[in-house]
Amino acid sequence: MTTSACDSPGLLTVDAVIAQLLAQAIAPTARIRLPLSAASGRVLAEDIVAPHDVPAWANSAMDGYAVAAADLQTPMTSLAIDGRLAAGDGSGSALTPSHARRIFTGAPLPAGADTVVAQEHCLREGDRISIPITTLAANVRAQGEELARGSLVLSAGKRLSANEIALLASLGQAKVSVFQPLRIGLLSTGNELREAGSALAAGQIANANGPGLAALFRGWGFDVINSGIVPDQPAALRSAFRALSSQCDVLISSGGVSVGEEDHLKAVVSELGELALWRVAIQPGKPLAFGRVGQRPWLGLPGNPTSALITAMIIAKPYLRRLQGQQHVQEAAYTLSAEFSWPKAKPRRQYLRASLTNSGGVTLHAQQGSAMLSPACASDGLAMIEAGRSLVAGEPVPFLPYASLLS
Numbered sequence: 001m002t003t004s005a006c007d008s009p010g011l012l013t014v015d016a017v018i019a020q021l022l023a024q025a026i027a028p029t030a031r032i033r034l035p036l037s038a039a040s041g042r043v044l045a046e047d048i049v050a051p052h053d054v055p056a057w058a059n060s061a062m063d064g065y066a067v068a069a070a071d072l073q074t075p076m077t078s079l080a081i082d083g084r085l086a087a088g089d090g091s092g093s094a095l096t097p098s099h100a101r102r103i104f105t106g107a108p109l110p111a112g113a114d115t116v117v118a119q120e121h122c123l124r125e126g127d128r129i130s131i132p133i134t135t136l137a138a139n140v141r142a143q144g145e146e147l148a149r150g151s152l153v154l155s156a157g158k159r160l161s162a163n164e165i166a167l168l169a170s171l172g173q174a175k176v177s178v179f180q181p182l183r184i185g186l187l188s189t190g191n192e193l194r195e196a197g198s199a200l201a202a203g204q205i206a207n208a209n210g211p212g213l214a215a216l217f218r219g220w221g222f223d224v225i226n227s228g229i230v231p232d233q234p235a236a237l238r239s240a241f242r243a244l245s246s247q248c249d250v251l252i253s254s255g256g257v258s259v260g261e262e263d264h265l266k267a268v269v270s271e272l273g274e275l276a277l278w279r280v281a282i283q284p285g286k287p288l289a290f291g292r293v294g295q296r297p298w299l300g301l302p303g304n305p306t307s308a309l310i311t312a313m314i315i316a317k318p319y320l321r322r323l324q325g326q327q328h329v330q331e332a333a334y335t336l337s338a339e340f341s342w343p344k345a346k347p348r349r350q351y352l353r354a355s356l357t358n359s360g361g362v363t364l365h366a367q368q369g370s371a372m373l374s375p376a377c378a379s380d381g382l383a384m385i386e387a388g389r390s391l392v393a394g395e396p397v398p399f400l401p402y403a404s405l406l407s
């Protein structure tokens with residue numbers, strides 16, 4: 001990548017804005033205890049310590065024969081079988097010296113055995129079994145090999161997915177303490193907006209940001225109180241903001257934050273609380289604003305639908321995660337090879353709709369307009385190009401997949 005002069009006077013960088021938001025995010029305190037069946041997507045509010053070794057006792061990883069490896073000094077040693085152990089059985093008596101015990105996957109290893117030989121490598125003849133030379137401890141899951149009793153398994157602040165739910169269940173934990181879900185109060189501002197399904201008069205359009213942002217926030221595990229559409233009128237905005245701020249933890253609006261006379265939000269927020277920052281060196285999404293209404297934090301996303309969604313994914317998400325008590329807040333980008341060039345450096349950091357190629361690279365969607373929603377649906381994620389940078393094909397480019405941005 002080559003760097004050229006980057007001037008974006010008055011604009012804060014994306015990283016500075018995220019850092020500023022994270023610095024003043026207040027971690028949650030309200031917790032609830034939920035059964036595992038209701039805990040997916042919630043954020044853990046307690047550290048989880050292994051209540052016992054995992055596995056709790058040595059057991060077989062294969063269907064076969066439990067033996068003492070020292071008995072297998074010559075190829076195809078013949079041993080008498082002294083019994084049978086299936087999963088769910090207790091470990092039973094100790095293995096008779098110089099014998100083998102029939103054993104199944106998950107069954108406890110009997111005392112005296114240290115190795116399991118898979119049945120397909122053995123030759124059964126009545127009550128005897130011929131067993132090849134084998135490696136000591138093969139096919140045995142040793143007690144505590146995964147986790148030692150008392151070790152830290154999951155830390156508070158981890159968002160629970162199927163992986164963590166399965167692990168908690170395996171440790172015998174039926175309920176878990178999680179943070180109360182963050183309540184986001186959502187407003188779509190604009191005189192031109194009507195809800196999808198309504199008849200549209202000349203100049204009116206359907207509200208895309210309300211349903212889109214609500215789906216995004218719910219997908220991240222938050223509760224959404226959707227107040228719908230508010231016209232671009234100071235009195236209507238004031239009363240909608242006041243009403244919603246008493247019901248939610250954070251207010252998020254779309255539209256009305258740019259520079260036109262119809263963009264009243266910044267003035268209304270300044271009057272009801274404080275406008276703390278405005279305008280970010282990001283494309284799309286420059287007019288993003290942040291402040292508070294009373295004591296409630298407020299994020300003002302731009303009205304252009306793709307600007308609203310992308311600023312929510314890039315700037316709002318780490319902040320909301322932190323408000324929810326999540327430990328890991330920043331999205332990791334993959335560095336891939338650009339299969340496009342970006343000859344002209346831009347003054348704002350670019351988040352471009354892009355797709356993965358079969359050769360492991362990234363191409364750009366032909367349409368990048370911030371009012372366009374279809375390019376996002378026909379791409380795999382966002383390629384990021386720094387402000388002031390140009391790029392030639394073959395150079396590395398950071399790529400953020402929708403698979404992680406949306407979850």
Ligand SMILES: Nc1nc2c(c(=O)[nH]1)N[C@H]1C(S)=C(S)[C@@H](COP(=O)(O)OP(=O)(O)OC[C@H]3O[C@@H](n4cnc5c(N)ncnc54)[C@H](O)[C@@H]3O)O[C@H]1N2
Nearest residue numbers: 188190207208209210255256257258263286302303304307
């Ligand atoms: N003179 C300037 N004009 C604009 C600038 C600028 O710097 N100087 N910035 C542009 C950029 S960048 C963006 S992004 C937009 C954002 O403006 P606002 O946040 O004030 O948004 P609106 O003006 O209310 O709407 C912009 C656009 O998006 C449509 N919209 C709004 N809400 C919705 C919704 N809920 N669903 C679907 N579409 C929505 C709206 O109809 C407008 O077309 O400002 C540029 N202008």
Ligand code: MOO
Nearest residue numbers: 284285286307370
């Ligand atoms: O930032 Mo605007 O989002 O460039 O359209």
